Amino acid sequence: MKFEYIDTHAHVNFPEFDADRDEVLKRALDEDVFVVNVGTDIESSKRAIDIAEKYDEGVYAIVGIHPHEVMDLEKAGLIESTLVELAELAKHPKVIGIGECGLDFFKLAEYNPDVDVMKVKEIQEKIFRGQIDISIAIDKPLMLHCRDSYNETLEILNNYIRVQGVRLRGNAHFFAGSIEQAKAFISCGFTISFTGVITFAKDYESIIKEIPLDKILSETDCPYVAPVPFRGKRAEPVHVKFVVQKIAEIKGISIEEAREQIGANVNQIFFG
Ligand SMILES: [Zn+2]
Numbered sequence: 528m529k530f531e532y533i534d535t536h537a538h539v540n541f542p543e544f545d546a547d548r549d550e551v552l553k554r555a556l557d558e559d560v561f562v563v564n565v566g567t568d569i570e571s572s573k574r575a576i577d578i579a580e581k582y583d584e585g586v587y588a589i590v591g592i593h594p595h596e597v598m599d600l601e602k603a604g605l606i607e608s609t610l611v612e613l614a615e616l617a618k619h620p621k622v623i624g625i626g627e628c629g630l631d632f633f634k635l636a637e638y639n640p641d642v643d644v645m646k647v648k649e650i651q652e653k654i655f656r657g658q659i660d661i662s663i664a665i666d667k668p669l670m671l672h673c674r675d676s677y678n679e680t681l682e683i684l685n686n687y688i689r690v691q692g693v694r695l696r697g698n699a700h701f702f703a704g705s706i707e708q709a710k711a712f713i714s715c716g717f718t719i720s721f722t723g724v725i726t727f728a729k730d731y732e733s734i735i736k737e738i739p740l741d742k743i744l745s746e747t748d749c750p751y752v753a754p755v756p757f758r759g760k761r762a763e764p765v766h767v768k769f770v771v772q773k774i775a776e777i778k779g780i781s782i783e784e785a786r787e788q789i790g791a792n793v794n795q796i797f798f799g
């Protein structure tokens with residue numbers, strides 16, 4: 528696949544873009560920025576596919592269930608049927624991956640005051656494993672969302688790889704773990720992606736320096752975390768250029784080199 532830049536984790540499928548979705552995607556495509564819209568539940572996953580279907584090239588979908596959504600599904604008794612529906616959606620030719628899925632243990636008790644935290648973790652793991660199974664069955668990569676759960680996520684991935692002997696691949700999005708954890712994801716077959724946050728938070732510099740460029744992807748996670756100079760505004764896919772520019776700056780290489788390698792990485796994982 529040939530493109531200048533690619534936003535590997537966008538949410539132009541979200542309601543924040545209802546008023547000007549076509550213009551936002553046109554701005555990206557006019558500058559040769561490809562867009563991957565990521566679902567967080569069945570509805571937003573379907574919308575990501577609908578949007579991708581409108582374009583011959585340059586707009587793709589990833590379908591999945593975000594860990595924040597799982598307790599509502601559990602309470603409604605919809606976990607099994609949702610995974611069945613997701614497996615069907617995942618077969619669509621515009622779908623290039625499964626996610627965003629994973630574990631999110633951030634403020635778990637606060638967000639789930641009426642449920643035992645262990646129970647929430649258990650349900651998150653169940654749906655995460657269901658999505659790993661789909662990824663393996665249809666041979667499409669995973670888009671991981673992990674927060675305050677890197678070691679637990681790695682344990683699950685390693686269990687698939689070492690115990691069950693399967694090969695996994697994908698990307699750990701909005702990475703905010705340690706260098707050791709990043710290396711552990713890489714050895715499980717994953718790349719690491721960074722958002723606009725790297726343009727204003729210094730915390731990511733050492734990890735970006737340390738991780739090989741052929742294991743790094745660019746994303747915006749729009750509408751969230753717009754990079755400098757758009758900080759505080761709604762982010763959109765064309766802003767991914769500023770993320771790539773910052774990665775190049777931190778690594779001390781040209782934007783061209785960073786852009787080309789990231790493109791090659793995305794092609795290998797998602798369009799291989
Ligand atoms: Zn996420």
Ligand SMILES: [Zn+2]
Binds near residue numbers: 536538565627748
């Ligand atoms: Zn996201």
